[in-house]
Amino acid sequence: MTTERLRHLTTLEGLDRATLTRLLDRAEAIRRDGAPRDLLAGRTVLNLFFEHSTRTRTSFELAAKRLGADVVNFDVALSSTHKGESLLDTLHTLEAMRLDALVVRHREDGTPDLLARHARSAVAVVNAGDGRRAHPTQGLLDALTIRQHRPDLDRLTVTICGDIRHSRVARSDVHALATLGVGEIRLCAPPALQPQPAEFPRCRIFDDFDAALAGADVAIMLRIQKERIADALPDDGAYFLRYGLDARRLALARPGCLVMHPGPINRGIEIADEVADGPQSRILDQVANGVFVRMAVLAELLGR
Template sequence: MSDTLQLTADGRLRHLLSIEGLSKPLLTDILETAEQFANSRNSRGRKFPLLHGKTVVNLFFEASTRTRMTFELAAKRLSADVLNLQIAASSTSKGETLLDTLKTMEAMQVDMFVIRHEASGAAHFFAQHAAPEVAILNAGDGRHAHPTQALLDMFTIRRHRPDFSKLTVAIVGDILHSRVARSDIHALRTLGAKEIRVVGPRTLIPAGIEDMGVTVFNDLDSGLKGADVIMLLRLQKERMVGAFLPSTGEFHRDFGLTRARLAKLPPEVLVMHPGPINRGVEIEGDVAYGERSLILEQVEHGIAVRMAVMAMILGEDTRFAGTARGDSERSTMDGRAGAGQ
């Protein structure tokens, strides 16, 4: 249902709820649009008038630093008005339902909601009940999906390894509770990755995940052998009910990326992590920001990717032909805002 709900009749983005169901040309178009934002001259802090007059509300029912801040920066750099709803101080704390919150905010003429929620399917619920002129952007829902994280991961990989058909990617750690893993797997499959591996203890590998086209490894050294990209995942202890691991120390011993393990791998192997990082658990501290790590690049690229998605959904112009605010020269960007195919 995701593909029909989040796309218009002509295949453009209407909402962004999941990577599942999106075509390779559409994913490529998003990445290429993000590339134009990232490459535009003096792009740091530069504003584009594409969403001038639009209002974007960040509705985060879960804690977030990177995702919330990069969504806010992305919207502001597109010249949108941005509101950040403090959930603890909102009427939801008094018992107001999600639907009542949505309809109340719609009455304030909001154009887009960026939603993070602990319940899988929350973004779909909002999209099903949103007014026709209101867009929903999923910033992470339960264990289900985190589509913009997958997009920024693909963007980061593509900058270093543009041919996905030659890539073996190992996703390591808490696969069971990770919405990032699911979205990355869908994106990698759609873009044609040669091999996708999931690596972790048996208790943290979901049953039937092989049906997603991945190979399962329960030994880290075997799972990393021949990998071009290592995508580490945070242990999501807040989602764990029961004993999944003897201890975080044992997890680090068996599945943590250490200097010693990294030294055994070819120097061109790339290391990624969506953050926040548990140092000394899934990754050794000085490996996190070492020369092979792309972790800070992932954070930076999140802004351009989220700008691209917002512009393609809400942007009324069909070209990035206008000038940025405060810039007297014409933009060098000739991409397409709103051209989602």
């Protein structure tokens, strides 16, 4: 992609460094200085979530409202999709109401791209998470959080641990961090939850969490995507013993290692309370940055 203004945001894969940096700089400027509360006055943003969400849906709603846009939260449970209406018919029906942006979360990979391709209007499509493929605004907010605390990205070692195979967050994080020039990216998971190495050519893949964490500057923990796993699930207690982040394991990382998690957290399974709530945790920073990043994305796509 070029550094021209974005039309949609469905993935970070293929996005150039200049564009990524521009979005992060804009989010940081909004965090520091705020943004005009009428920037998106007269614009309408519709949240179209086919999967449950707390952080992403709420932060998109706050982001749009803080920029002056009108926001509609589409209730899929009460919609005509339950009467057999196709996704594209739903799209065109909503377009006829003159929307400016459609924020989409869906269980199927590629759904936001499908909507962007078939849109008949100038509506901007933002991916709020599709299947296990991409979660671009999460990748941006994670990159922003790391950059705020460790700006020397080319010297960092970032370890991502958990259910990598089914994680759209891991994919978007890797796309963002690799493009921004992070020195080393490590992925750690049990063999059954590891990705195909060809998916992540820039990453080192581990099944030993202690080894993956040794000397790391950032540890990003992921939950097991139980809703996407067809095979037998790992036992929670056994999983924590091998792949849970507790104080002992955190001591293997570099002093001051940032602890991150996209949420929702399963305490005592992927992370211990003492770490999730400890002084190195940046989990709530991620939540706060989610609003600033989504403001930056909506301003980029819709700002006049």
